[in-house]
Amino acid sequence: MSGIKKNHGNNGGKKQLNQNQIFRRQKVRNARTIRTEAIHTSNKSKNEQNKSLSEDGSIIQVDQFIGSREFELRQLQYAMLKSKSSSSTRVFQALPRKLRRRTASHNVKRIPKRMRNRALKEMLKNDQQSNVSSKNASTTNKKTHGLSSSRLYRAKMSVKLLRLASKSMSMKLALPSHITASKYNVRQRIKYLKKLIKESKNTKQPTTSDVNSGRLNNKCGSYDNTGINKLAPIPRGRIKYCKRQRQFSWLPTHIWNAKRSHLIKRWGFNIPWSPSQKCFKLAHRLGSGVAASDGALCMDTSFMGTMIINNISENKSLLKQIVSRLTKGRASLSKYFGSKNLYEGLIYDIEGEESKILGPSNILWVDENEIILRLHPTIYSTIFTYLTKTFSKELSIQDCRYSLASIAIRGAKALTALSSILRSTSNSKSFESFKRVCNVSDYNVLPSKLMFAMEVIDPRHLSAPKKIDNKNPVNVEDIISISEDQSLNGEFSKVLKKLTTVEGRKQSYNNQQTLKQLSKRRQELLESKTIYEPSSQKRIIPFNDSSDPSVPLFLTRRPKENDWLLIIPWFWHLPIWYQLNRVPRVYNMGLRQVQQLKYENKQLYFPDDYPFTEIGVLENSPYKSNSLRAKWEKKTAGKRLNFEKIPNIHSNNLPAISGEIGDYFSCDWKFLQLVQNGIEYLKQQHGGNVPLIDEKKTTQFDNKHHSRMVNNFNDLLELYKYITDDSNGPSVESQLPTTPISLANGKAVLKLKTEQFVNTVDITKKPLPVTAVSCYLVRRGHPKDNARVYSIPEKDIPYWSSVSQGIYKANGTLNNHCDIPLPNIINLIGFVTSGTFNLADGNGRCNGFIASKHLHNNNSFARSHVLIRNSGTNIYRLAKIETISV
Template sequence: MAPKPAPKSPAPNRNKKRKQLSSTNNAAQQPRKRAKTHSDARKISTQLTSNAFKNGELDVDKFVKSRDYEIRALEEGIGRAKKGLTQRAFQQVPRELRRRTASHNVKRVPTRLRGRAYKEMREDNTPTVTARRRKPTAHMRLKLETAKRLRTLGSKRKAEKKAAAEFEAILVTSDNADAAQAVDSKASSTSKHATVGTRTPRVKQATLKSPPLPPAKFRKRQVHKSWLPTHLYHAKRAHMTPPREPLWRFAVPLTPTMKSYRPTHRASGTSGAVAWDMSYVSTLGLEGSEEGIRKLLDDLGAGVNANGKATDLWEERGQKWRCGTRTWEGWLFEKVGWPTKAIAPATVVWCAKQRSPEQVGIEDSATQKASKKHKEKRKALIRVHPSAFFQVWEEVVRLSKTQKTPITVEDLRFEIGSIEITGPGSTEALLGTLRPSAGPAYPQQGDDSPEAVWKSLTGVSNPASLPPNAIIAFTVSDPRLHHPPRTVTVPPGPASQQKLLETLSDWPVDNTQSPAALFNRTARLTSSRSLPSQKAITRRRSLAAPGAYPSPLAEDPKIPVLLLTSRSPSPHHDPHFGKKAALGGRNQGTWTLLLPWKAVLPVWYSLMYYPLSSGGNVRLGGLMEKRQVCFEARAPWFPGDFPGTAAGWSWELYERKRRKEEWQRRPKGKRTEWTSVDL
């Protein structure tokens, strides 16, 4: 017989659970739970109502007191529950103020919550991070080494300067008369040249400007692009364009790092304000005879309506625009290219004429003949989107060379910056930031000067309530001298409201506006060069009395500003919109502030830190917020909504490339296979 097979070893029981740890080891390895300190946080005291009933009768006084006791106990319980450990310390911070969603560094939590955060982390055994004990990464190590080399280089230069100064002092104090005489002659020549002012360089006509030379430590980062004046402010608070992919040759802020869709909607329409640094918008300067500038703008299609016919822009209706008290917004075309060869929407601003108030509104034939005879020079600005700047520049330069009357064309991209702000609190924020300095005024006009009218706009909650496309030009003091700004108080009573309504209806600036200093290149350069350093501003503020601003000085800079108002285009031609939308609805107007390029940053900081009367501060806006506001106002956004133009088609190609790269970065299992979609 065949031998019996050996008995198989019993199969391991795969359903058997893994060996459990002992209770002591298990307890030792389990993390310690968070201690619940407020054990009575959710307990609510009550009181029996039996004492209120005696012999079957209700004692109203005791019954009401017992209910009062329970209501107060309920309110105290709600307060205790709110202070309990149901929320972490970092969750008590508003979301827009959190530097991280859940920070493990107690120093990133406000001081009032720092003790509680440290206690929670210690009880939970949360690993905390200390900056001085953190192991530096490769990028951080490179930054530390670079900073160390810069410090060493700076100390060497300081030592060389100190040695040279000591050697010069020894030469002066020595008995060597020749050396002393040489040093004295050198000092006298230096002082002589210091007293003589340098000649203002001539403006290069029809030549593109180069961006200003950045500081040495930021120079390598701006090789293929330029920074806005507020770049360092935005880089810490917003998503910027990629370093190697600038937008329109600028590093443009795209959107704030915090969630901002709903807050932007509220701030731009209900309460608050939203501001953008629009210094990347290009500016061109025109100078020449009024007839020559008019001919050039006419060739560009200014004043042509939708039917291709000339409007009354060059007649009596456009008189305020030509006098420099209104702006014109419309489309520019190539010469004889209407309507197929559109370039971009633009804003044209004339420099106001130097005339007495009696001459406003009166232009007889004699005055016109005299102006043509003497060929009085006028100035104008053209503001256009940077995506279409080169196209407009080439067209303007070509037309200026073909005209009989000479027209000077100047590139002002890096000389004039701009800030846009919209919302119910926009006027209030600008009033608290821009303080008029001593400027030209009309004594006979009284309170009708632009400075006085600007101060009287307290209470305006919508810039669209001003006259359409109104202009206010004056000079302001350095906003750093009255930083931090204080909330503007609105005068109470119906009398102030009635006065405001009269000012808005009469608008006396049309009769008192003098030529804006922003059109003068010397005034722009002088205000930019005379801006004191932050160290000097801080020294003056420290010498002032507590709670008081530094007293103004005669040598304080006067910053020329130009304020433009604009309204959202109302879709009255679309029958799908309602009656309220056809009349403009509740769309907010927009303030556009033009000022010298180097003065944008001081004004921006004061504007961002202005405490609004409705609460909070002015919100930061990026490119996405600009598109959102235009979409909610039912207005197209250039260049994205105009693919028929060269700038709009370039934007479409840019967006197409971005979307394709984003689609390719996704895994194959999580991206849409367009080949299988039936389109």
Template sequence: MQGAMKQHASSTQRVWQSLPRHLRRRAASHDVRRVPLRLRDRARQEMNSVQKKAPARLRPQRGKDKRLSRTETFLKRQRDKSWLETHIWHAKRMRMENMWGYRLVCSTRRFPIAVTPTEKAFRPSHRASVHGAILHDASYQTIIQLQGPEHILRTVLDTCCDLQGPGPGAKRYLPGARTLDTYIYEPGYYPFGLIGPATIFWRPLPTSQVPSTVPQDISAPGSQKSGKGKGKGKAKAPENSDPDALHRTVWVRIHPATSETVFAALRTSASLALDAARKAAAPGTQIDEIGVELEDLSGQLNAFEIMGPKANQVLKGALSPVSQDSRDDFNKFWTSMTDLQTSGSVPRGMIIGFKVLDPRLKFPPKNAKPSATPASPIIIPSATLAQSDLWEESTRDSLRKPRYKKKDLDERRSKNLVPGTPLSPLRQDNRVPVLLIQRSAERGAASKDLALHGWTLLLPAGWSIPFFSSLTFTGTRVGGQRERQTQAFEAGTAYFPRDYPFCAAHDAFVSARETEESARWERTPPAKRANYKRLGTRSPWRADWGVVLGLEASKDADVPTQREAGDSDAQPWLLRGPTVRGLIARLHTTPPPGRSAALTDELNGLRRRRTMDPLAVAPTALLLGALVRVRITMCTRGKPQDLGIIYAVDDAEARMWRRPHGSEEDPDEVALAEVKPPQTSIIGYITTGNFSLSHGEGRAVGAVSLLRFLELGEQAQRLASKELFVKVRDRDGQQCRAAHVEILDV
């Protein structure tokens, strides 16, 4: 019977269809050597040696002299959008979407971004990030370059960066050995005006450079050259300039959805910093000719994010540093890469700069194999280790097109006496400068969530395909936006822009999702779709933050809000950052009448550290408009979904919910879950909800009103509980599920 089943399967299934999904290739149907040796006999029999005539619809309609080349055809498709260098590779294997349309200085560009692989890759991609390695092409992210005097650049960045923690001008970041993960705000508007996350890193100064000059050929950031995104003038710095005004370069790496807004914020901050410097300058000082240059480096740099414990061995096998590097600290680091269990063993945000050979010279690569008794030397970030020629624009321009094409290297490889021998590098071969930056997705040392570590590889434009082919050849999985979001979700961190209310990028994301989901709901027959009105779902397509905070009147006249809309001129804002947990703990110990003043004092204290004026907002309005991000953990069953509703419960119901989980007596939990909560008990919404593969239970990231969160803390004290208790209901569900909430301090 088993033999008959195999025979029957062989008659209805081709050879390449019987292979595992990760080994299937389109070219296998045309080349017998693409399938394993044990299946080649069957594959030869299945091959049809008769060349069929192409259908008429596939024949070229133009004559030979009028046909477009493949390159011209691809360029024609990019009239209204821009392709990444790896677009064709992704388009064959992944679902693509035009995302994050944004305006540069002279044109509107959209990138077709890979969303998710076409194969079933949700769990395999998670396993790869936890136990192996997964690669993501992040070349769509924007890098803005600032050049100018060091003290001016520090003022520019301090004005518009997050005020919590060390600033961009701190001693640990100023030498250029580490990156700073921060957030960009509208200049002087903190804690309002959140734009989005950013990664900032300085260009390390050569040890031989003497601080004797100021920036040349720079001006105030009001003017821009059309087409290149530069704020650049022709003013020359005088010879007798202040020797303390070091000319520095800093890169700000941001999300593409915020590129235009961040560029405008940096330009405004630079104008404010230059005006303040001119006013503070001594009489007779030629400070008017000093300026700051802003430039958008889109299209000049590519970036790969490779995450997982095997990322070190993959990079070690794919990259070949040049042998002329005489830095002892780099040689020590590169030797230790083989035995590193995870990149979490090195300092966070560490930068390593070096030159590598053309990866095609030793293709196919082989992953490095760690030894049985690995040694972990101590690696200390330094400016010497971070030196790289990638900062030089002339170097990037000279490497925009590889000197040798693939066919030229294949011809050289065919002349080797031993087939498969790597090519020896010649003097004419390209040496490509790269930057390797440590990257982590984690909540903190005390968190029980998964911590993912990896690297970000920055390289010049024109080299994505050579590096991408080497990195993926060894079986490293490739992920899209869904896989990248899953990494942040499993690590217990927020993902931009979906988990950042009150940002312009979040509003654009919500509007696009609302248009898509509402249109799908309209197309669905009434008997097959959720009746949100009968379910009591007030806002099924987007979170009603204004109604939750009491700043807007509800659309339903019968539903009262937490307080009458219009009683306060409060402005909604998101309270986030690493110091939020301590701040809320102090607010818990403060009597309710003094909480508004305590919150205002804390925020004004942060503003004073950056020489900002106190907030011109009433303390009561500041407290009423605050939204705080939380992590939601289900008590028993349930998988929360996006746009789920978070309810507060009274003390009596909280005791009834706690009883099944704290004693052997189990009351009718279903009856409790079906109790319909009033609309006034809504305190927040879920922004990202799913089943956590690392925890084996439903978890979610959401946001609640700060005022109601403080009330949850008071309720926990009355019930002598260490955890804050809420109920969660999906927008299309009828039952509520018990859950615990905690502050998300990232």
């Protein structure tokens, strides 16, 4: 006991450290120790030093002072570097966050070359001999399978099924009585299949070109998957992943993105949703404003459907008439049809009597008889089916969803990054124009109609991306000449001919080489070159016009999207993508970043911000609402928000509803339609007044129309509960609850006519005119998706007007906790479709839709301001609105 007490007395009751812990602590302590030097070590005399460094009125000599403290400054920098790496005990822990992977701790090939020697020493120290193999050992242990991929997969599955059939009692009973394991020699069959699988590793696998010799012209297995007047089949990848691609097809970059991004299964594709690392600030800094950007963001947009339509009839104006009907006459204007500008606008469904908005589209006129049409996958099949059924003999339609891939890239370094990996096969005017503007970072100085069509070499010929040496900087004359040379004649039509035809795309795959073949050519090139030539020239494989393939590509600027669109053949997408992401300051993004950038630029994102389309309604109600509801229901009752018991939401409480209004987890446009149409109906019935409730009567039914009678606002809420109740049966809505009305500069282009509501059926059927707005919060807070938008009551206008100017305390600071007047439920005019904190403004901002009649308010302040309340809260924020063109 005395020994224990003595031990406690020495260390003060603290836990003793072992030798390893003492070493690590001393290592960190030494790294953070900064050595200093006395000032009198200088060669100057003390009087001169005191004179140059005195603080009583004399001037400090900066150069002499820094010279005397040079030792301390160097030691400070050294200590900062040592302290940064002192806690990193292994190589992969010292890597940047972007390069860190779990496999980097045991695979030396996942570590940069400059750190591999240190990593090999660490692996040898830890006896990880299996992962540190020599070059000769790796060449002798190559995995070559004798069976083809499908036969190997079938053999492995047969082994599993035979084992299951011999062990599962239910399967034994399901088989006929005369079939037994001993009679059919199940053990011998399993043994034979396992031997076949094992022996197949020592034989050579037949190449893909041998299997499909009539279909392929290369060893990479690239082919053109195009459907002529029919939908193309879903491409199948490796047999290993065939079960995962039955319902959802994979993009060319799926495996690359699966390691770096979160993927979602939507619209028949596995699409990148957002990078695994935090990137909200990065996306804003690189993608929102070109002036503040110092990099680029790229995304695989191959999920966007592309079709090529050719007019094969004698009527040369047929295609122009069809495009005019699909776009309400916009894409057939001279600036698109004649000048060959890229059309970015809405497309309509012309199959029914009333043309409905389907969604956004991109249309490019190749010539008067051919166009390239790009659509969102949700509306692609609708347009394709209509055109093939209606114009099967007049049009030739190519389904290029799986034969043309695309990349969207934005940011100040977008053209610079592309120029680092693209090299022309021959002298090309388009490529020379591209070289002149590749270093331009501000796209506002470039013409809006700017496109390039050229043939480039395989980007894998470059061992690493390298910038083009452009000695002559671009000037105004070059930009003017580039804009004047833009035409789809000559070289443009030649390249687009290869890109828009099956033969041209197949020809681009001719003799497409594998990585091993390119590596062999590069090694021969290195051995043949002299030692005096630059290493950069040694690593570029020269282009052989007779054997090497040329890649046709089309690059165009999209002014509305504020990005660049690169269209290439499907199987050339991955080589370009790998090289593009090796360029410094180029990052990948997903759908979440596209939505963020559109929100910051006051633009609508499809389909979330399109509630006036069928796809937008489906995205909002079933998909987003059900997912948020399921997440809410997973929580226990004590930890989830009770929406029905939120107090003090409105100034008046009605018995028909308590707590939150409408659907808690979505923008309830049906509820808004009933509220706004019901208010107009009640005003017509009661001479301009809106009675809230009649305490003497309950809700009555109209036997003629088989619906509830609406005599006051409380009856409207009862009608909504009756319509949305699942027990009453599913309600089939033939019309959308809202219809858009575009406004310009705050003035309505189309005057709103006063709707006449005869009965309650008209309330639920007539769509509500809405207008897209961008709301900027005047004070604190930030709105969220599905927030409620209210108009300001007339009696509360003086208070909110003073809030906009600022309510201050006695000490001069803003008062953010004063009591606010609550609006009524009849003041609900809209919903927020997308909102969060805007880094560009440094304040909360949101996009949404409000009833168009609100913009015709007589009071200017009430017309330009609204109140926003997040779902599930009772806090209102004042916001200023700006209209957005649809």
